[in-house]
Amino acid sequence: MDVTQIVERIDDLFNITSKEIYSSESGITYDAGKKVKRIGYCVNLTLETIEEARIYGVDMMVTHHDAWDEIFGLKEACIEKLTEYGISHYYNHLPLDDCNFGTNDSLLKKLNLEIVKRTHEWEGLYFGRVAEYEEEIELNELVKSIENLLEEPVKFWQFNDRKVKRVGLVCGNGAPTTCLKEAVENKCDVYITGECNLYTIQYASFKGINLIIGSHTFTEFFGVESLALKLNENIKELEVVRLNEEHYEA
Secondary structure: OOHHHHHHHHHOOOOOOOHHHHHHOEEEEEOOOOOOOEEEEEOOOOHHHHHHHHHOOOOEEEEOOOOOOOOOOHHHHHHHHHHHHOOEEEEEOHHHHHOOOOHHHHHHHHOOOEEEEEEEEEOOEEEEEEEEEEEEEOHHHHHHHHHHHHOOOOEEEOOOOOOEEEEEEEOOOOOOHHHHHHHHHOOOOEEEEOOOOHHHHHHHHHHOOEEEEOOHHHHHHHHHHHHHHHHHHHOOOOEEEEOOOOOOOO
């Protein structure tokens, strides 16, 4: 199949309510103009992950993030390297955070949590969740579960003595206090995300909500994996492989 045919199959997986928002948050960064037999998936488009794709003989990369604009010159360097290697690239950002097989839902499923509501709305899409355990657990137990799942150490702050029943989650960058505020308003015992700053910690302390911080990359990984596996199910002749990323955030 060619790249556009695969992207059409991806689009079919999503409930697209706004084509304008969807196309601004997903798309093809580079089309090498050749048939795709093997897809490599990971969270970030970087020179390192492109090199991984070359090593694994990948025809097309599927990632959550496009090359970051904040890393000046990275996108141009990535396109140059993709062109050199003849590897196509597609990314899907906010729609993958919003959908029922994406970043947030996939992580919660791995943690055996039941989704209560979708939260953190932007332009009709939701990039956060509130979820609950059937029975309360200790905070340390949840921390260990997340570390085992992400395969990396996490940071955590205990600002209340309650067991954990209700969890607020924003995969990736949920550091802004406006994100944490929704978890507070939904009476969550703990807030989980992939980034924090001084304000995040101080606001959690002020409101008495426990805080668990993994990495931006690996809190979002399972949503990208889920997308790749769905493609593999729908296109039997397509091979998918995981591209390795370093745990340097941890």
